[in-house]
Amino acid sequence: MSANAASAGVGDTRRWRFYTLAPALTIYLLLALLPIANLLVMSVHDIRWVEGAAQWTYAGLRHFAELPRDPLFRAGLFNTTLFAALAVTAEMVIGFFLALLVSRIVAGRVVYRTIFLLPILIPGIVIGAIWKLMYNPDFGIINQVLGAVGLNGHDWLGDGTLALASVIVVDIWHWTPFVFLLLLAGLESLPQDVYEAAKMDGASAWSELRYLTFPMMLPTLAVTLVFRLIVSFKVFDEVYLLTGGGPGTATEVVSFTIYRRFFTEDRMGYGSAISVVALFLLTLVIVLCLASSRRRARAA
Amino acid sequence: MHAHPGFTAPPLRRALAALVPAAALAAALLCGAVRAQTPTQVPAQIPKVAPITIVINQSPWFSGFSKVVEAYEKETGNKVTLDVNPFAGSAEKQRNSVRAKDGQFDILVMNSAWLAEFYHGGFLTPLNDIDAAFKPDPQVLNYDDTAYWDPKTKSNNAKTGVAYGVPINGNIQVLYYRADLYQNAGLQVPRTWDELVVNAAKLHNPPTVYGMAQRGARSASDISYDWMPYLHSHNGAIFRDEKAGDFTVTINSPEAKKALDVYLELAKKSGPPNPGSYGQAQVIQALVTGKAAHATPVIAAWPQMDDPTKSAVVGKINIAVLPHGASGKTTPTLGHFIGAIPKNIPKERQVAALAFLRWFQTYDAQLKYAQAGQPPIRKDVYDAPFMKTPEYRWTRAVVDSSPNARMMYTVPEGPQIVSVLELRLNQAMIGEKTSADALNTMAAEIHSLMRGAGYKTERLPDLK
Numbered sequence: 001m002s003a004n005a006a007s008a009g010v011g012d013t014r015r016w017r018f019y020t021l022a023p024a025l026t027i028y029l030l031l032a033l034l035p036i037a038n039l040l041v042m043s044v045h046d047i048r049w050v051e052g053a054a055q056w057t058y059a060g061l062r063h064f065a066e067l068p069r070d071p072l073f074r075a076g077l078f079n080t081t082l083f084a085a086l087a088v089t090a091e092m093v094i095g096f097f098l099a100l101l102v103s104r105i106v107a108g109r110v111v112y113r114t115i116f117l118l119p120i121l122i123p124g125i126v127i128g129a130i131w132k133l134m135y136n137p138d139f140g141i142i143n144q145v146l147g148a149v150g151l152n153g154h155d156w157l158g159d160g161t162l163a164l165a166s167v168i169v170v171d172i173w174h175w176t177p178f179v180f181l182l183l184l185a186g187l188e189s190l191p192q193d194v195y196e197a198a199k200m201d202g203a204s205a206w207s208e209l210r211y212l213t214f215p216m217m218l219p220t221l222a223v224t225l226v227f228r229l230i231v232s233f234k235v236f237d238e239v240y241l242l243t244g245g246g247p248g249t250a251t252e253v254v255s256f257t258i259y260r261r262f263f264t265e266d267r268m269g270y271g272s273a274i275s276v277v278a279l280f281l282l283t284l285v286i287v288l289c290l291a292s293s294r295r296r297a298r299a300a
Numbered sequence: 301m302h303a304h305p306g307f308t309a310p311p312l313r314r315a316l317a318a319l320v321p322a323a324a325l326a327a328a329l330l331c332g333a334v335r336a337q338t339p340t341q342v343p344a345q346i347p348k349v350a351p352i353t354i355v356i357n358q359s360p361w362f363s364g365f366s367k368v369v370e371a372y373e374k375e376t377g378n379k380v381t382l383d384v385n386p387f388a389g390s391a392e393k394q395r396n397s398v399r400a401k402d403g404q405f406d407i408l409v410m411n412s413a414w415l416a417e418f419y420h421g422g423f424l425t426p427l428n429d430i431d432a433a434f435k436p437d438p439q440v441l442n443y444d445d446t447a448y449w450d451p452k453t454k455s456n457n458a459k460t461g462v463a464y465g466v467p468i469n470g471n472i473q474v475l476y477y478r479a480d481l482y483q484n485a486g487l488q489v490p491r492t493w494d495e496l497v498v499n500a501a502k503l504h505n506p507p508t509v510y511g512m513a514q515r516g517a518r519s520a521s522d523i524s525y526d527w528m529p530y531l532h533s534h535n536g537a538i539f540r541d542e543k544a545g546d547f548t549v550t551i552n553s554p555e556a557k558k559a560l561d562v563y564l565e566l567a568k569k570s571g572p573p574n575p576g577s578y579g580q581a582q583v584i585q586a587l588v589t590g591k592a593a594h595a596t597p598v599i600a601a602w603p604q605m606d607d608p609t610k611s612a613v614v615g616k617i618n619i620a621v622l623p624h625g626a627s628g629k630t631t632p633t634l635g636h637f638i639g640a641i642p643k644n645i646p647k648e649r650q651v652a653a654l655a656f657l658r659w660f661q662t663y664d665a666q667l668k669y670a671q672a673g674q675p676p677i678r679k680d681v682y683d684a685p686f687m688k689t690p691e692y693r694w695t696r697a698v699v700d701s702s703p704n705a706r707m708m709y710t711v712p713e714g715p716q717i718v719s720v721l722e723l724r725l726n727q728a729m730i731g732e733k734t735s736a737d738a739l740n741t742m743a744a745e746i747h748s749l750m751r752g753a754g755y756k757t758e759r760l761p762d763l764k
Contacts, residue, residue: 049399050422052643054399137573138507155573158577160576160730244518244519245518247576248723248726249723260520263388264388
């Protein structure tokens with residue numbers, strides 16, 4: 001085969017790949033990128049309705065300049081960061097610990113796995129109702145249990161110093177099973193011959209965990225962490241159902257601020273600007289996480 | 301006129317309850333007699349029209365409305381579909397429908413919270429454009445002119461504007477109080493907020509009973525709605541004269557400070573330990589579980605009070621007009637609903653929608669509405685004999701309060717203003733801000749947003 005014929009063959013393959021990929025790419029562009037482009041356009045406009053018709057007025061970067069002065073956005077950004085950091089850290093630690101335990105159990109593993117997965121199967125609206133009742137200062141089970149052992153109850157959702165922590169506890173309860181499930185799948189797929197070799201070399205359980213399990217699990221841990229960070233940055237339903245962002249701004253989160261500004265106040269331009277900033281920050285966090293995990297994986 | 305605090309004795313209640321069917325029968329007979337005398341009470345002749353869809357929210361009063369709709373279908377043979385949603389979901393669906401090229405819904409049941417947006421946005425049809433002969437019934441309560449709109453002055457004005465809708469539910473705030481506790485303590489129903497502060501403190505016995513339950517939470521509209529009657533009845537207001545187009549921000553006036561101080565005093569002296577997280581649901585729950593001696597929710601919450609499956613205090617709660625401040629006038633806030641017809645639906649559906657609204661404002665329809673436990677929108681229905689029975693002991697306060705009921709805002713920027721009020725009032729309620737600081741912050745933020753929206757506006761100097 002001549003060089004020209006080989007080159008033509010490569011060109012045909014590339015063209016073939018492009019043509020077969022084009023429909024999926026077009027659908028992706030329509031479904032994913034166009035709404036984001038629309039969001040960007042809306043974020044630099046004021047949109048008002050006059051005589052039943054929308055009037056778009058160019059606002060430049062005014063909405064973005066307004067953000068630092070917005071008390072809800074400021075509080076939302078701070079609380080969301082705190083929420084994501086605390087909730088995801090706790091979920092990763094507890095989820096990894098549970099996955100390790102279950103991976104070493106031989107009998108009844110299916111039963112344990114089913115029990116640990118239960119919270120993730122419950123719809124968010126039901127979780128909100130369950131925990132709102134449990135946290136109720138007058139008749140909630142948490143205060144009743146505290147009372148039974150001689151401790152004072154608290155207003156878990158109404159006290160500004162406790163409200164965010166109370167919502168974080170619900171998130172940990174809700175999402176740890178998800179972390180557990182992914183990490184258990186990762187642990188079960190690790191090569192067993194490495195462990196057998198380590199045992200023959202006299203490695204302790206801690207050494208196995210420190211030098212084998214943890215480095216080999218890094219890619220799974222990184223993917224799980226990114227998944228959880230994405231979802232926790234978008235937290236909405238738990239806050240909406242439990243506290244409505246209050247008391248004061250104690251549990252305000254960015255998604256809730258977007259909802260208020262965009263829908264309740266009908267400020268589509270300004271709401272879009274907050275969404276654009278939230279999207280940018282989340283993308284930045286994910287890129288940094290993935291880059292850091294790649295560096296560690298390479299080093300390991 | 302205030303309701304009677306003494307109506308608590310069970311034997312008397314049973315005896316009176318036995319009289320209700322007889323009274324209802326007498327009422328029905330009387331209605332027939334009265335109808336013959338008053339032209340506005342003649343039942344509307346409703347033609348066979350196209351099917352319609354009404355978009356509405358799931359509220360405590362919805363069951364009463366759906367019963368009336370069933371009666372309409374039975375009486376006229378016309379078909380009505382109800383698209384029922386949560387409160388916020390209904391607003392969102394209505395917004396999407398009127399902004400589309402072709403509207404999905406034929407009657408929008410709009411809450412006072414989004415009336416301004418729909419009027420200013422130009423989404424609705426004047427009812428006389430559909431039928432030049434249509435006349436709003438003079439017996440229908442006015443609700444601060446909110447069924448009328450003047451497109452020139454961009455204001456709700458029955459004199460200069462034209463009818464765009466018919467009130468669907470006359471939801472306003474009233475004072476709920478524990479009549480049995482009043483009787484035991486020998487108290488009189490309060491006429492002023494200061495008297496309420498005294499009474500609430502006397503009945504405050506935590507954690508068994510809290511003297512006062514307020515909607516102190518921050519939401520789309522909780523604490524701001526709850527506080528508004530205090531503000532208005534102390535001669536305070538968000539703007540100097542909104543109806544006349546004077547948007548000088550006056551929320552930080554000395555009158556407003558007095559109104560907020562009274563509100564906070566009630567919470568501090570007689571409220572539950574967590575007033576900043578009490579929303580409407582918690583207030584109603586406190587009333588029906590017997591944990592609140594007073595509260596000021598809307599009248600739509602009433603049916604739960606005497607429902608033995610929901611209430612531990614059946615027959616023990618009475619209703620009175622809201623107390624007042626320096627103005628000497630009770631000023632509840634409108635949380636009512638107007639039924640209106642959008643522009644972007646075909647003419648035949650507009651005609652069908654108007655047929656329903658025309659029927660809905662008739663005496664007979666409103667009688668059925670009242671019998672379903674809901675506040676009728678007609679004045680004359682409140683005079684029906686069965687409305688004088690103990691079961692309907694809420695009616696006097698509603699009919700006495702309705703003429704003074706006021707809108708919270710009439711500008712399309714209202715939801716943004718409420719967002720400011722909700723946050724700053726809630727911060728005052730939970731002790732994060734003093735009353736003066738909260739009011740000054742509100743004034744600065746409302747002034748800024750109104751100026752940004754193009755209004756000519758000033759603001760008062762900061763309170764010390």
